[in-house]
Amino acid sequence: MAAAQAVEEMRTRVVLGEFGVRNVHTTDFPGNYCGYDDAWDQDRFEKNFRVDVVHMDENSLEFDMVGIDSAIANAFRRILLAEVPAMAVEKVLVYNNTSIVQDEILAHRLGLIPIHADPRLFEYRNQGDEGGTEIDTLQFRLQVRCTRNPHAAKDSSDPNELYVNHRVYTRHMTWVPLGSQAALFPEGAIRPVHDDILIAQLRPGQEIDLLMHCVKGIGKDHAKFSPVATASYRLLPDITLLEPVEGGAGEELSRCFSPGVIEVQEIQGKKVASVANPRLDTFSREVFRNEKLKKVVRLARVRDHYIFSVESTGVLPPDVLVIEAIKVLMGKCQRFLDELDAVQMD
């Protein structure tokens, strides 16, 4: 029985020991374990696979994907970061910039501003196309001039009082519709996601006057096109107590883990510790610093249970981003299959 348990642990758990991590790689390939049928089976995969949305609000999403291999989970993470398209400022035509911020620094900052425009409604710009048409370009205008405030108090040293327009925010960017864009997008639909991002600071006599072209791109090309603030995953923690933990040791144990993981209950007059919610733990491994308790606990992670956390920059809702990532992966696989059919073996 111990051998069977050990095999199960090898197959399904990544074990965090005191000095190292064991069973990291997937080993359940056909033929590796006798008595197990590990060949790819579509029905078995469909039976075991599930996606549970744990928490969702307008900019962040936490969901679980259970029953897939690490390669697929990582592919979704990589695609969310680098291959789901978004719109961002690419070309900046500077008519006048007498501010302290150099042209190229200003252009770099403008490129990083997230633009609230659905990238699915736009096309990629063709290479060599300098002008930009209404189907692949958005135009924004930024015109700010700083002047002295004539009504400021004589001895004031507060810039907010002394100067007018001394801070250039994204709310100063105005959308200039091209062609039929004005008819397609309602007023206020195309704008920077946040209107309080500070772009530059000015003093009286300084002016910024420029025109920006936004195009569609992917994060692989430049990080400004990445639609997620971040997308990451972790494996579901699995904490088992190898021996019963009672009395004061129970309190000590609960302090070794994140709050809510270990629960100490009164059972028949004795305080007994039990694992209440291992999902909350961040695995600081504090328990390994305690000589008595490190033998009592097995820290592990469930190998095929991925807890994804996707934070959108505001361009698209996070659940739409995940769906787009899935579509990108499907597109890649389909293109690969088509090419495979077309290519001859030499």
Next chain:
Amino acid sequence: MTTPSAFRGKKKITINKDIKVPKACLFTINKENHTLGNIIQSQLLKAPQGLFAEHRGPRPWQHKTIIHVQSALDCTPRRPPPVPSQTSPGSSPCWRRESERPHSSARTK
């Protein structure tokens, strides 16, 4: 810019037969990376006829991935025959121990 239009004109996949090892093939896929390569590698390893499968990106500045596949039975690495589905756990193929694998993968703990 690595937009899709920038990629036109280059061949996406090249297939080469591996001369050193029987029944093995090298698929060179242009403009793909670990995102697709790792998935294909893990799925190939799950196929019962897959003896060897790896994905590698040869050099970081070369934007391509090479998938190296060796298959066991009489089938070309390109199109494996459909597998008869084996649903009972007892009938798993333990033929790996008898086949010519370069290293033993059976754990004897």
